Amino acid sequence: MNETALCQPGEAETQQRAAALPERPFFTVDLVIFTIRAERLEVLLVKRAERPRKSWWALPGGLLDLRCDASIEACAVRKLVEKAGVYAPYLEQLKTYGSRDRDPRGWTATTAYFALMASERVQLGGNQEAVRWAPIRGDGVDCDLAFDHAHILADAVERLRSKLEYTHIAVHLLPEEFTLPELQRTYEIILQQPLDKSSFRRRVAQADLLEEIPGKLRDGPGRPAQLYRFRDYDRRTFFPRSISRHAR
Amino acid sequence: MNETALCQPGEAETQQRAAALPERPFFTVDLVIFTIRAERLEVLLVKRAERPRKSWWALPGGLLDLRCDASIEACAVRKLVEKAGVYAPYLEQLKTYGSRDRDPRGWTATTAYFALMASERVQLGGNQEAVRWAPIRGDGVDCDLAFDHAHILADAVERLRSKLEYTHIAVHLLPEEFTLPELQRTYEIILQQPLDKSSFRRRVAQADLLEEIPGKLRDGPGRPAQLYRFRDYDRRTFFPRSISRHAR
């Protein structure tokens, strides 16, 4: 009712009051970093070293640094480098969670991002933290997570599956060069269902986002598969229609 | 680098330091409130009464109140009531914008929500502010907006158009009882393109989310149209396929 106004005109208040401490919540950024390892979708977790929920597993993240972070996204990029040693993977804002209750220390807000990367590119443990990859089962992870991180993770998994239906973001989970069967396998792992090879290839071909590399990959047995690379990292990568529509 | 840690373990710090003032940004909530008026998609704007960007038009919103807002969403609901006098319309979190530069007063973050409502339900001017409905042209509004609000608005318009393709959220822009031609007209206004009547009705019928009301509406000329209402407000309202795919 008598809240101070920043972007809201029509109510008188002094800037000092608006700047008074209890008016501002803690603000953090959390990351949901996905990768594919050993035929599984996995997420990066860190073990908390500090008081609330000490030694619980949690999503990597932390406080915004008003001095060095020019924006929320810059903060996310910084934390991505700190935790995974990776500079330019796929990074997308997921959602912001904020309430009085989500952290025992009081009112906090966190903006969650989700990132995709090839496991080969990750360099863990910038600061010798306890870090691990946890496989996704269903829409979460086997262990309990601190705070509302299980909820955030579930939202991220849902978003990832949903975006897979109409985009090509899965290519960011693979190394720079990959085969179509590998790409299809990635889809199948995340969506948890088999896809028809012919339909899948038709779809990818229509999108026209991959280009052949005139070299070949020879896996263990069978005919070698053509290697591809992503033609244009920047272009929006939508499927004309969604994949696996009938398997709801 | 030496930021204090909240959710990020592995670095020592005291809770007092974390609570120190410059560690927390301003945190606000802004609303993009859409309605249909006079065959146009319109958005609610307020005129700023305070210093930065005084008397510029802006999206309604304002500071989180840590005392009375239990969550970000609760804050959005509160502001919706204050600005539009409406309690339960469609409300969805859009995105969070935060940076050093977006407000001259320093580091601010704002979580933007977008709301849909029937113009009949709105009761403007809870606190005699300067308020107006501005028609959307393209992906914005004719006048300049304060801060990065034009950017936020463009994102909201894009999200609205995008969600229209695979959901039924447009029903929240209409009064409780409406006809199918009115619903179709709403889609056409927002998408800025004509839709085929037969396809549109088939789509709506398949979704099975509307129910007939055994009364009729008689418009000016022509055959009266059947009135419908939304069967289940809570159910997720997805189209099996997207609308107007070929008109990109």
Added chain:
DNA sequence: GAAATAGTGTCTATCAGACATTATGGC
């Protein structure tokens, strides 16, 4: 040649868009 995997071709049920036709009101 057998096994294994990569890659292509074909058939078909479905369905969105287009458009014609019928229905129902006011005047």
Added chain:
DNA sequence: GCCATAATGTCTGATAGACACTATTTC
């Protein structure tokens, strides 16, 4: 009857899914 709009019916080209078939490697 005429006009205007609502509502339904029909046709067709496109296409996703299913699945059969061919291609290319290792052993």
